[in-house]
Amino acid sequence: MKIEGKKRIWQDYxxxxxxxxxxxxxxxxxxxxxxxxxxxxxKILKEELFKDIYENASxxxxxxxxxxxxxxxxxxxxxxxxxxxxxxxxxxxxxFVSSCITSFGLYSEVLETWNHFPEVEDRIREHLLKATGxxxxxxxxxxxxxxxxxxxxxxxxxxxxxxxxxxxxxKPLKGVxxxxxxxxxxxxxxxxxxxxxxxxxxxxxxxxxxxxxxxxERRHCxxxxxxxYLVKANRGYSIACSKKKFESMEPYHPDFILTNCPxxxxxxxxxxxxxSEMEGKTYGPDGQGIPVLTYEELAGLILGYxxxxxxxxxxxxxxxxxLDKMGIPYNPETKFLGKNGEDLGxxxxxSFLHFYPETK
Amino acid sequence: xxxxxxxxxxDVRFTEGLKACLNCGTCTAIxxxxxxxxxxxxxxxxxxxxKDEEQIESLLKxxxxxxxxxxxxxVTRCPRGNAPGLLITVLRSVxxxxxxxxxxxxxxxxxxxxxxxxxxxxxxxxxxxxxxITPENHPExxxxxxxxxxxxxxxxxxxxxxxxxxxxxxxxxxxxxxLEEVRKIFDETGGTxxxxxxxxxxxxxxxxxxxxxxxxxxxxxxxxxxxGKSDKPSTKNED
Numbered sequence: 001m002k003i004e005g006k007k008r009i010w011q012d013y014x015x016x017x018x019x020x021x022x023x024x025x026x027x028x029x030x031x032x033x034x035x036x037x038x039x040x041x042x043k044i045l046k047e048e049l050f051k052d053i054y055e056n057a058s059x060x061x062x063x064x065x066x067x068x069x070x071x072x073x074x075x076x077x078x079x080x081x082x083x084x085x086x087x088x089x090x091x092x093x094x095x096f097v098s099s100c101i102t103s104f105g106l107y108s109e110v111l112e113t114w115n116h117f118p119e120v121e122d123r124i125r126e127h128l129l130k131a132t133g134x135x136x137x138x139x140x141x142x143x144x145x146x147x148x149x150x151x152x153x154x155x156x157x158x159x160x161x162x163x164x165x166x167x168x169x170x171k172p173l174k175g176v177x178x179x180x181x182x183x184x185x186x187x188x189x190x191x192x193x194x195x196x197x198x199x200x201x202x203x204x205x206x207x208x209x210x211x212x213x214x215x216x217e218r219r220h221c222x223x224x225x226x227x228x229y230l231v232k233a234n235r236g237y238s239i240a241c242s243k244k245k246f247e248s249m250e251p252y253h254p255d256f257i258l259t260n261c262p263x264x265x266x267x268x269x270x271x272x273x274x275x276s277e278m279e280g281k282t283y284g285p286d287g288q289g290i291p292v293l294t295y296e297e298l299a300g301l302i303l304g305y306x307x308x309x310x311x312x313x314x315x316x317x318x319x320x321x322x323l324d325k326m327g328i329p330y331n332p333e334t335k336f337l338g339k340n341g342e343d344l345g346x347x348x349x350x351s352f353l354h355f356y357p358e359t360k
Numbered sequence: 361x362x363x364x365x366x367x368x369x370x371d372v373r374f375t376e377g378l379k380a381c382l383n384c385g386t387c388t389a390i391x392x393x394x395x396x397x398x399x400x401x402x403x404x405x406x407x408x409x410x411k412d413e414e415q416i417e418s419l420l421k422x423x424x425x426x427x428x429x430x431x432x433x434x435v436t437r438c439p440r441g442n443a444p445g446l447l448i449t450v451l452r453s454v455x456x457x458x459x460x461x462x463x464x465x466x467x468x469x470x471x472x473x474x475x476x477x478x479x480x481x482x483x484x485x486x487x488x489x490x491x492x493i494t495p496e497n498h499p500e501x502x503x504x505x506x507x508x509x510x511x512x513x514x515x516x517x518x519x520x521x522x523x524x525x526x527x528x529x530x531x532x533x534x535x536x537x538x539l540e541e542v543r544k545i546f547d548e549t550g551g552t553x554x555x556x557x558x559x560x561x562x563x564x565x566x567x568x569x570x571x572x573x574x575x576x577x578x579x580x581x582x583x584x585x586x587x588g589k590s591d592k593p594s595t596k597n598e599d
Contacts, residue, residue: 026530028487031521035530039520057528058538065487068430070452071470071478071558074373076551080542105432117372131544181431186443188436195436221392225429228393230477231469232497232587237396237429239500244395274500311519316502336507339518347507 013194017151018095018141022053023088027100028061029262030294036311037296038099041145044299048159049152053097056087064102068226078120079127081110086134096139097148101261104144105182108190111138142190144183146260146295150192150200153207161304164210166255167327172211173255177201178245178268180261181221195219201258204295208302217248223271224263242271246283249290256322257292268292273316276353287354289317301328308335318355332357364420365411367457368450377446381405387434387444397427401434401444408447420455426466456557462565465585471562472586474555475577482543485534490516497586 022045030038045051063080066072088096098104114121128134149156157163164173179198184191193199202212223241228234245268249257259265272289276282283290292315293301300310307328312319313335323330336346349355368374387401388394394401404424407415419425425448432445452461461467477487495506508515513523522529546552566573566581573581 031486031530032488032490032493035516035521036519038530055528057526057532058535060485060534060538060542061481061487063481063487066473066477066481068449069473069477070449070456071474071554072481073453073550073554074371074449076546076549076554079545079549083541083545113372113376116376120372127545127548131548132541134541181433185436186432219433221429221431221433223392223429225392225431227426227469227473228429231472231585233469233585234466235500237393240396241392241429270500270502270505273502308518309520314504314508314515314519316504337518338511338514342514344511344514345507348503350503 012189013192013197013199015143015147015190015192016141017143017147019151020051020095021093022051022095022097022143022148023091023093023139024053024055024097024145025059025062025084025099025103026055027098027103027262028065029102029266030099033266033314034262034294034297034311036309037294040296040300040305040310041099041149044156044296044303045148048303049155054091054093056091059084059087062098062100062103062106064100064106065226065230067106068102069230070227075124075127077106078110078113078124079131081107082124082128082136083132083134085138086128086132086136088139089135089137094137094140096142097145098142099145099262101144101180101182102263104142104190105180105186107139107142108187111142112187114138144191144200144260146183146200147192149295149299150203153204156299156302157207157209160208160302162302162326162328164205164208164302164326166325168325172209173322173325174213174253175205175210175256175258176213176215176218176249176252176254177205178222178257178259178261178264179219180259180264183260201260201295204298205258208298213249213252213254215249215252217245220245220248222261222264222267224267229263229267238267239271239274242267243275246272246275246290250283253285254290255325256298257290258295258298259292260295265292265294269315269317273350273353277351280352282353284321287352288321289353291315291317291319291322293319293322301326304328306330316350317353364413364416364454365408367454368408368416371450371453373443373446374450377443377450378405378408379441381409381442382440384439386437386439387442390433390437391428392431392433393427393429399424399427401428401448404447404451405442405444417460420451420458420460421463421467423464423466425451425455426464426469456554456561459557459561459564461558462561468562468565468585470558472577472582474558475582478555478558482539482546485539485542486531490531 067077188194223238228237269292428448516523522532571580
């Protein structure tokens with residue numbers, strides 16, 4: 001059958017995602033700020049979907065933040081990435097899954113570079129052998145962790161206990177999605193839906209009952225900018241980018257923001273707090289912020305996991321308004337307790353952003 | 361062709377990033393940095409296209425090349441398949457190799473990045489570590505991070521991390537033999553040499569400016585490049 005028009009164009013924006021047997025590498029940013037998300041990703045893959053996913057304790061950073069801060073040379077980053085591939089090869093895997101978007105973009109860039117310049121690949125192989133004695137095969141399949149959740153979004157939805165539906169009105173909850181820039185802006189064919197119509201998060205929201213809001217600055221960067229955030233003097237760049245997005249999405253009254261990049265949920269969460277402190281401005285109703293979620297956190301909520309096991313207590317913008325709308329039960333008294341119920345105190349309430357029920 | 365242009369051209373990213381620019385300005389229109397800084401990626405690409413040695417040297421010594429956030433939004437939009445963001449990575453590499461980075465306020469910040477992210481990679485195997493993201497240097501992280509930061513082992517344990525412990529998992533202690541492999545990769549591929557150049561050129565610049573610089577991150581030069589303008593001593597951002 002001849003595929004015509006839009007169908008044919010849309011076909012160009014699909015990507016193959018392996019069905020099973022994944023080699024998993026972690027994200028530096030997410031391990032610091034969203035440690036539970038990576039834990040939940042592995043739990044969903046292993047315990048809900050019964051997939052084989054393996055992590056080797058010897059893997060390290062891909063050096064991506066150092067590379068994009070321009071202190072680590074490309075040659076060095078390529079060889080560190082080659083070492084990650086060697087660990088995958090030695091473990092007998094062929095499907096590489098990255099938790100990080102910066103890493104995913106870099107893995108894509110490195111493979112593309114080697115494709116265009118085979119002599120560079122040869123040189124990196126020599127570097128790796130000389131430095132570590134290791135050799136590697138390139139992955140047969142490269143995916144970002146959000147690709148994998150997207151692939152199994154129906155299965156997760158079917159097993160789910162909650163949906164993105166307002167439990168009082170019965171209407172779909174409204175979400176804005178924010179895709180990490182390095183997911184598909186550099187290599188559109190590597191992302192589901194390409195750079196113009198990324199579908200990876202939209203697919204999850206729609207499958208789980210929600211409605212996606214389109215807004216003018218949907219594709220604008222969150223403002224990480226690497227050196228633009230990491231150096232204190234430059235952070236105005238970072239907050240300005242996030243503010244531009246908040247101002248643009250505010251008129252559509254989103255119930256939540258969904259992200260697939262390590263830095264984006266942190267910036268979209270923290271800069272809401274910083275703007276509230278600087279200007280007294282909040283972007284949700286009644287002094288609330290707009291809750292920001294990782295895709296694993298949202299998948300975990302759909303599956304009925306305890307919000308505090310998902311790490312929602314370490315968000316600066318409280319997620320409780322979304323939990324209330326979805327009808328998800330939670331215990332505010334246990335929010336900031338330790339693993340065995342130990343008292344760890346509580347964070348101070350921000351000046352303006354509604355944080356504790358009693359400060360409303 | 362000039363010497364600097366030849367140097368830039370040796371990098372495969374330069375070949376990938378610069379085909380033929382028609383000066384349409386689409387890259388500048390989409391660029392987040394162009395909204396915030398006096399910055400236009402179109403002009404960068406245009407200068408490179410001229411192959412003019414003097415202009416390229418001036419660029420390598422300027423703040424301009426350090427304004428980009430490397431989001432790569434320009435790559436998607438260029439109708440000719442250029443990648444201004446990728447060209448920036450090459451310019452920044454050469455600026456550091458030649459020691460030109462210390463001639464601009466933004467360029468001098470490379471020492472702060474080397475001494476934080478750069479060193480953490482070699483010491484811990486991570487680009488970021490929680491103990492390095494202090495509430496004092498990161499007030500924007502808010503009271504939740506401050507609370508988390510003051511109870512790191514307990515909170516990480518609650519969230520299922522394997523914080524500073526052996527075996528797989530979140531923020532595990534990466535084995536020393538693996539860190540040693542990363543260090544050998546740095547030695548073999550020019551990473552160690554890059555770090556040395558950043559230190560050496562920064563030390564010379566600190567001396568030239570009459571500012572104290574030692575091995576710690578608590579000295580006049582470091583505080584200035586990290587928090588404010590480098591042309592006069594200050595501990596606060598005066599921008």
